[in-house]
Amino acid sequence: MLEAVRLSHKKQLNTAFIIFRMTVNNIIKTRRTLFMFLISSSTLLVALLYLVLRESDNMGISGYAFFAYIMGTLQIRGILLLLSVFYGSTVFSDELDRKTLVYLQSRPVSGWSLLLAKYFSAFAITAIFLVFSTAAPYLVLMAADSPADIIKNLDILGIDLLVMLLGAAAYCALMLMASILLKKPVLWGLTFTLLWENTVVNIPALINKFTLLHWLQSIFPHPAATNKFLSLLNPKPSSVQTSITMLLILTVIFILISGFAYRKKEFKLN
């Protein structure tokens, strides 16, 4: 009887797509998503605040420079990390916490399909918010200088979006792995990203290469914010090509580890 059942790659892709839709459908109805929307709106709010202050205080900083400041502070070291940590880790751990994984495990769905569907759900939602939190302040701040700047600086926006998408891909993969291997992945993820990443990235020589943030900042077109003491260490960026390659390789490694760990691990619900 079993020989008759062969699940083709196409069918597995199809089931992965169904889990993807189901996960996204479920995630967008949660309060967490409203909270994440507020967080990702903070760049736009800061940009609007800048416009108000510029009108009244005659600030000497251009819209372009302020956009670079927002990207280097709020976006790459805050919003990117928070969104990736929350969605990357909860997209799978929610199934365990809710005890709903059993419904997926009792369907003809391979572990790889399940994990890839979960990964891309987290990535897609994180990416949508990041595109919004990058593009919205860009439009507001460039238009404040001159509407023509919106077109003129599109290459900068393109690089920013690339950095955000690569960052989301890598951090979501890392957090997916964490959610399979560790308990309390959100706590672990926040500690790792906010403490380890934000500190170690400033240490020169080889050490800062043990952070994803190093590879992202090497592609980043704006000066990254850091405190004065750490900036004295003057860490050197890697080449753009190396950085993109490293980020993609690390993403694949994290997903592969997640897949093997999932197959090995037993998820006992009671």
Added chain:
Amino acid sequence: MLINFENVSRWYGEVIALNDISINIPPGVTGLLGPNGAGKSTFLNLVTGRLKPSKGKVRVLGEDPRNNYKLTRFYGFVPEQDAYYEKLSGLDFMTYMAQLHGFERKAAKRASMEILERHNLITHMNKPVAAYSKGMRQRIKLAQALIHDPEILYLDEPMNGMDPVGRNETIDFVKKLSSAGKTIIVSSHILHEVEAMTQQIILMHNGKILAEGIVQEIRGLIDEYPHNVIIHTDRPREMASHLLGYDDVIDINIDDKQNHLKVQSKEPEKFYQNLVAVIVENGFNVTYIDSPDDNLQSVFKYLVK
């Protein structure tokens, strides 16, 4: 044999959940009976491949079920946990489950509506599962396991928290599936529930199989011990006064603060029939019914001695 256990043991750390079990389960309905902690859920986790044995071999349809997602086409599983995708509507949940079994979207929706209709959930299909009553949640849990018309059905404590009407419906449903040639393994800690579905019983206690297929023998033993039923209702005292009129009721304890009453009956089947009548005739609002396994524990103590 559909399911085969060969010297299977499973432990969690130093706790033994299953202890050197060898058993063949034939087609038909098999009741997995034992008190809480007997190893019933571990047994079902092993046959569904979510756990692997620490020792021994488990085979389902001749295959190792561990990480064998192809086997899932042949079985449906009703977990014990009250776990759902709360934000999804009943119809969406069922449609996704059907699609994961290879149904096209339209066919999945059609099949889902048919099965929701069969389980009296069609009028609530567009509501999120979070808004379902306890009984409705149990019914949709059963429905999702049947969406692909599996050969084998595993039911882990399927009647926990169901009202008497829901229990009777589930029992009838299992009987119907059985007469349609399905193989069903149902775990429970309540003898009379299992007995109403099958005579083929596996008695489990402390991770071991004490006996197989001896329902009549333990029936006699169980009748010596009163059967406990806990009922949560809006008017516990009034319900108690109605129930005390029946011969089978030995004792009733009322807890006004928690709005529940604990009834001891020497004839559980008769008691449940009478209880349905009392609820319907007097319009009681019953939110929860449970049968703790005190009496079964007593029987197991006796058997183990």
